Amino acid sequence: MSSQTVTFDTSDDAVVQCPYPHYKAMRDDAPVLELDGAMIGRSGERVFAVSRHEDVKRILHDPTTFSSQFGSSAAKPSPELRDRLREVYADGWPNVSTMLTEDPPSHTRYRRLVSMAFTPRRVSRLEPEIRRVCEELVDGFGGSPRVDFIDRFAAPLPVAAVATILQVPDTRRDDFRRWADSSVAAIGRIISDDERVGFERDIVEQQRYFVSELEARRTDPRDDFLTDLLNAELPAGDPDAGGVEGGPLDIPEMLSIIRQIQVAGSETTASLLSDLAVQLAQHPDEWEKLKADPTRAAKVVEEGLRWASPNQGLYRIVTEDTEIAGTPVPKGSTLWILYGSADHDDRVFDDPESFDPDRERLNSHIAFGHGIHFCLGAALARLEAVTAVKVLAERIDTLSVVDAESLRYGSSFILRGLEHLELDVTYR
Numbered sequence: 001m002s003s004q005t006v007t008f009d010t011s012d013d014a015v016v017q018c019p020y021p022h023y024k025a026m027r028d029d030a031p032v033l034e035l036d037g038a039m040i041g042r043s044g045e046r047v048f049a050v051s052r053h054e055d056v057k058r059i060l061h062d063p064t065t066f067s068s069q070f071g072s073s074a075a076k077p078s079p080e081l082r083d084r085l086r087e088v089y090a091d092g093w094p095n096v097s098t099m100l101t102e103d104p105p106s107h108t109r110y111r112r113l114v115s116m117a118f119t120p121r122r123v124s125r126l127e128p129e130i131r132r133v134c135e136e137l138v139d140g141f142g143g144s145p146r147v148d149f150i151d152r153f154a155a156p157l158p159v160a161a162v163a164t165i166l167q168v169p170d171t172r173r174d175d176f177r178r179w180a181d182s183s184v185a186a187i188g189r190i191i192s193d194d195e196r197v198g199f200e201r202d203i204v205e206q207q208r209y210f211v212s213e214l215e216a217r218r219t220d221p222r223d224d225f226l227t228d229l230l231n232a233e234l235p236a237g238d239p240d241a242g243g244v245e246g247g248p249l250d251i252p253e254m255l256s257i258i259r260q261i262q263v264a265g266s267e268t269t270a271s272l273l274s275d276l277a278v279q280l281a282q283h284p285d286e287w288e289k290l291k292a293d294p295t296r297a298a299k300v301v302e303e304g305l306r307w308a309s310p311n312q313g314l315y316r317i318v319t320e321d322t323e324i325a326g327t328p329v330p331k332g333s334t335l336w337i338l339y340g341s342a343d344h345d346d347r348v349f350d351d352p353e354s355f356d357p358d359r360e361r362l363n364s365h366i367a368f369g370h371g372i373h374f375c376l377g378a379a380l381a382r383l384e385a386v387t388a389v390k391v392l393a394e395r396i397d398t399l400s401v402v403d404a405e406s407l408r409y410g411s412s413f414i415l416r417g418l419e420h421l422e423l424d425v426t427y428r
C-alpha cells in the first residue's frame with residue numbers, strides 16, 4: 001500500500017470500533033500521516049498522526065522540539081461559544097494550563113509541587129480502601145447472574161479512588177461522579193455548544209465545592225492530599241526541582257490540578273477495567289490461571305494496559321522544522337501521538353493483537369506515556385486494577401460477555417473505552 005492510499009478517518013465508525021488494522025497500515029506505509037485537523041477538533045492546524053512505537057517514544061523524550069502546550073484536549077470553541085463559556089466562568093475560576101499542557105520550567109514546577117502531595121505513600125495507603133470498595137461493588141451485584149459491569153464496577157471504582165484522595169464525603173459522592181462525567185465529556189469528542197455549556201456549569205459547581213474545602217484546610221490542616229497541595233512550596237536548592245523554586249499554588253492552579261487528576265484518573269481507568277473484563281471473559285484459560293494464582297494479577301493488568309491503551313492519543317506541538325521517520329514536519333504543526341498504535345507495533349510486540357500476559361517485553365508498552373509527562377497516577381491506576389482483578393477472581397467463578405458482537409467503543413479519539421458491557425457471571 002502506498003502512503004497516498006493510507007487514510008485514517010475518525011468519523012468512520014468502523015475505524016472507531018477497531019482502529020488496529022488502520023494503525024498497522026499507517027505504521028507500515030505512512031508512519032507520519034497528515035490528517036484533516038478538523039476531524040480531531042484541531043481546525044486550521046496541520047496535523048500529523050505518528051504511529052510507530054520508536055517515533056512516539058522519541059517524541060515524548062524531547063519536550064524541547066515537541067511541546068505539550070497544545071491547549072485544551074477538547075475541541076476548540078467557536079467565538080460565540082467562547083463568549084457563552086466566559087459567562088459561565090464569571091461564577092467560577094479560569095482554567096489554568098498546568099502539568100499536562102505545560103513544558104519545563106513551568107511543567108517542572110507543577111509536577112514537583114503536585115508530587116509533594118500525591119506521594120507514593122499516600123497512594124499505597126489507599127490499598128485497604130480500594131479493596132473495600134471493590135468488595136462492596138461486587139456485593140452490590142446482589143448475586144445477580146447478569147451484571148452491567150461498567151455501571152456497577154468499572155466506572156464507580158476510579159471515581160471512588162479519586163474521591164478518596166480528595167476526601168470527598170459520602171454525601172457528595174453522587175455530585176462528584178456527575179462532575180467527573182462532565183469534566184471528561186468534551187475530551188476528544190465533538191459535542192454541541194449547549195452540552196458544552198451544561199458540562200462547564202457542573203465544573204464551576206465543582207470548583208466552588210473545592211475552594212471551600214481548600215479554604216477550610218487553611219485554618220484546619222489535615223493529613224490529606226488537599227492540605228499538602230495547599231502547603232506545597234519549592235525550597236531553593238531542591239535538587240529535583242530542575243532549578244525551579246517558588247511559593248505555593250494559587251486557587252485557580254489548584255482547581256485546575258484537581259480537575260486534571262479527576263479527568264485523567266476516571267475514564268481511563270474505567271476503560272482499562274472494562275477491557276480487562278472482556279479479555280478475561282474471552283480467555284477462560286487466563287481466568288482459570290488467575291483464580292489459581294492471584295499473583296498473576298500484576299502481569300494481567302500490564303498486558304491489559306498495553307492491549308487497551310485507554311489513552312489512545314494526545315498531542316504535541318512542533319517547535320522547529322524537523323523530520324520524523326523521513327517525513328518533513330514544519331514548525332507549528334500538531335502531532336497526534338498514537339500510544340494505542342505504538343502499543344500494537346509488531347516491531348516491538350510479537351503477535352500484538354493477542355492478549356498474552358506472559359509475552360516478552362510486557363513492560364515495553366507506553367500506555368502511561370514516557371518521559372517528563374509519564375502518568376502521575378500510574379501507581380494508583382495499577383493499584384486499582386490489580387486489586388479489582390484480584391477481588392473479581394476471588395469472588396467470581398465464571399464470566400462471559402453477553403452478546404460480544406454488539407460491544408461498542410465510544411467515539412472519543414483520545415480516550416478509548418467501551419460504552420456498555422454486560423457480563424454473565426457465576427459466583428464462587
Ligand code: HEM
Pocket residue numbers: 060068099100101111162260261262264265266268269272309310311314339366367368369370372373374375376377378380381
Ligand atoms: C489506566 C489508567 C490511565 C492511563 C492509561 C493514563 C495515561 C496517561 C498518559 C498516556 C499520560 C501522558 C500524557 C502525555 O504524554 O502528555 C498521562 C498523564 C497524566 N496522568 Fe494518567 N493515565 C491513567 C490513570 C491516571 C490516574 C489514576 C491519574 C490520577 C489520579 C492520572 C493522572 C495523570 C496526570 C496528572 C497526568 C499528567 C502528568 C504530566 O503532564 O506531568 N492518570 N496519563
